[in-house]
Amino acid sequence: LSGTLPKDERLQLKKEVTGKIDYGNKILALDLVVRDEDENILDPDRTSVISLFQAHARAACTVTERIQEETSPQLSALGRSARLAASPSHSLYLCVRNFVCNIGEEAQLFMALYDPGEQRMISHIPAWCCWCPSHMAPVLPQDLGSKDLKRERLFLVCQIIRVGRMDLRDTYSRKLSTGLRRPFGISVMDITDITKGKCESDEDKQHFIPVHLAAADNDFLHNMIRKAVEGKDINHKGQGFWVSLKMLWGDLGQVRKDHPHLVDRSTVVARKLGYPEVIMPGKRGDVRNDIYLTLVQGEFDKGNKKTQKNVEVTVCVCDEAGSVVQNVIYHGAGDKPVSEYRSVVYYQQRHQRWMETVKIAVPIEDVHKTHLSTLQLPPCLSLPAKDKSERIFSMAFVKLMRADGTTLRDGEHDLVLYKGDSRRLEDASAYLTLPSTRNLSEPKLLSGSSFRMSSGASGLTVSARDSFQISTLVCSTKLTQNINLLGLLKWRSKPSLLTGNLQKLMNVDGGEVIKFLQDTLDALFSIMMENSDTDVYDTLVFDALV
Template identity: 70%
Template sequence: MDITDILKGKADSDEDKHHFIPFQQVAAENDFLHTLIHKVVAAKDINHKGQGLWVSMKLLTGDLKQIRKDHPHLVDRNTVVARKMGFPEIIMPGDVRNDIYVTLVQGEFDKQNKTTQKNVEVLMCVCDERGDVIPNAVSQGAGDKPVTHYQSVVYYQIKQQRWMETVKVAIAIEDVQRTHLRFTFKHRSSAESRDKGEKIFAMAYVKLMKPDGTTLRDGEHDLVLYKGDSRKLEDASIYLSNLSCKQMADQKLNLGSSFRSSSGGHPICSRDSFQISTLVCSTKLTQNVDLLGLLKWRSNTSALNENLKKLMKVDGGEVVKFLQDTLDALFSIMMEFSDDSTYDKLVFDALVFLIGLIADRKFQHFNAVLEAYIRQHFSATLAYKKLLSVLTGYVDIASRGLECEPLKRAFKALEYIFKFTVRSRCLYSQLYEGKEKMEYEVSVQRLFEKFNVLMQSKQEGNTLLMQGASLKYLPTVLQDVASIFDPNLLSNLLRSFIQNLPPDRLVKQKLQSMTAIVNTELFQKEECRAILLPIMTTTLNGLIQRRDEEEACVELLSNILEVLYRQNMGNPDRDIQDIMDKLLRSVNQMVIGLGRDHSLIVSTSCSY
């Protein structure tokens, strides 16, 4: 039954509507199941002769908790829930998963001394480093009880077998390092008396974790098949010293070594082949050695400098899967070296890299994950000191007209850097009952003063870019900064920030920055408006008289008036009077000069 349109919302799903799923007869016992499925999907008409299954279907959207609440008659505590084979679009903090999906893909087995092809059964189990089988580690499907051994379908007298059977291996995260999968192969006789005497004729294995600490890569693996005495084939002390994958064996051959007969090892079934594929869905185990180096930084602090640099080269898709653990690692480094600034800049740059990833359109849905992490999981009480220190240093470099590439990247992450900074300061204040409040305010003031020095510069090139970025991104931090910083002092710093920029420099960007400030909660405070509004009206008056950047001027003035006419704005009379005194004459002259039909006049009239 094709449910594509239902899943995409193109077709209605109704539990009262019944759908018929016809039974597909198997033409021959040796037809592979995956081939049969392909035939059914491709077939336009199936001669089912009235045999089939009637089902009803309803698409339920939302998370499991909400669905159980909204549809208790459909989903209860006994309803089976199958997780996606792969990662969801969003991995929320606290969503710990460690599932390894194993697919028996195909195999080719020589009949050897038999007159007909073997009826091969594959038996898969999960073993520890001693070869002991871990019980109930294999899941055959959601809702089914876990099993210790998985037995494949047996096809009758087929040389090239294609199973495409998938199971899930679920073991504790701490056990993965010492665990491997073992596959044994046995001929199944159609005669029960003879079948009991059949012994395994080959085995293969693969470790779930590589020597470098990363997990088995996703994809297909061509395993080496070993033959020998059936009693010794399952002896882990022998086979674990042999190579498991043909790729590893080929690499060894290229180096001039032989793998066919190692000391005490089993001979290889050179005529036989066996392939599996794996998919690791884990929020704790990575397949990237560079990311692993950072996550396990405590085990090798001498390589910390290099691992922090390597993190910024890791593929974004791999990083976001381990976003919480990566952030935990970065902030634990900050806390561990609270009295040492050796790694401060590298950790700061790595944090900017992570925030920059999430700003990318490809991963923008992880914004909610980052917000949740800051609110619920972030706990680095000393991080604010280091974040402010590094950022202030970068701004200072730029204010002296020097190239500062890290600051260019940091601007795009500025909003979240301050979210971390403010949250860190709040946690510190709660823990130590407001201690070091003055020191915090001084450090924030010092940072803004560095921005103000930067704005004074008349240099071109890199300085001009830094000034433009400051105008664009600094307003994004005001909401968080104002929550634990004196709003009047912040308003005075912002006024200097605007005033310091030379009058004819980045005029449009300055107007857009002031518009952004107007739309913050800071501007809604009456005492803050008293500080900020005069510099805005003075700037507007000069520009309107010169007929410079008229559209941006109208945008700013419109936003100011819209805010002033909101409820709960205190007493706006003084503010409106200031606007009338400074701007009414200039605005009237501009309107007369533009004419009634000008697009600015029409759009402004429509908005009111």
């Protein structure tokens, strides 16, 4: 192995092997072999008696502690806590063994790790559609850091969405709307003790998670999760999930090395919604360019109708010409990409609250010319595709990159809803020059349901009684939201501003620099090399490096 493994990995492997040898010798009541710091056997002819005694005492103590840890539950828990504290990265092995529920139609299952304190998902776990045993591939939510494990409570949640008719009591007919995504129920399980190492986790042990069924057609899944987290036992009638959970320590490479029987090529890796606590600069696995979009809520006026509209939101990514960018939206980790996402439909609600998250992965070179487009339309999917555009009653959009070259800011965005002719709503040239978000300082219009944009030939009107909010989170190691850092990375485009950009770099948060450390160092050293004939930037570059 001396020619195939790096020195540190070889030493770690020697420690593991010799540790097992010493452990076996102790169990078999054989002689204890004393070793040095590099796990080499000490030569008694070249080692003093005192050094031999000290090495023997250390080895005996280590083996004894290991035996006590494995035989005592309390010490075993302390050992797990010590391993948790020592490792900067953690993963949770999840395998769904079985799912039993009387749904009556095709279903989609969306799992995530949920923090009830923040009332949000922290990990994007795969979505399973058309459930059958062959689809139950194990999943590995990774990038969980010490802060995640110190959360007061952490839950595994699953949202169950029925795909089919608006009402299960409806009979199939030619005019019936089908293919609708309707809320069915949720499942929650408190996994705090497992993630904190307070109880032993075993991949062979199965946990039952009951299903909380939606009591009414207007039960929002997100609200059901909050109620289930605080709720008591329910009469689930045997309906629910059987899952296996095991806490794994180390990064993905270490986990695959230590648990090859659990983590193989079929295992789906689910990244954290956000950056890991430890980012390895230049490491291939840490190169990301993901945008997480959450449909938060919306409020839609019924207008002249007696009842509220049934609203379905369609999300797609479009280029400057308005053409849909194909296969860049992911329902869940490991899922196949799609070109559009359709929201859950809630029955006749003025205020809609979805809290549905999807991942958008646009190639880095195309981000500057793409935008998100959301269409609000009544769910009537039995119509031919050519009639779909006739059903659009409003639309909203937001560009993925701002005018200054930085990416879309993280957080919630209150989008402007436009109404008009369906063809104009799908024409990018008609709306891309219009504002996409509302200014919070502007008072909300109350008179009238819409107003026409002034001095424009767009033919679109802005709805004043309707509102629509989304939330975005950018996880990219190539596209920054910091204008000062961007100025340095793009220094060749404006060399006259280089001095100011180098000075501003020292005010950029260190965590932001770490995300782009390799690109930042490349830029700094390029500045030094390309300006080697002058010392104007030497001090500034040196201060930035320090």
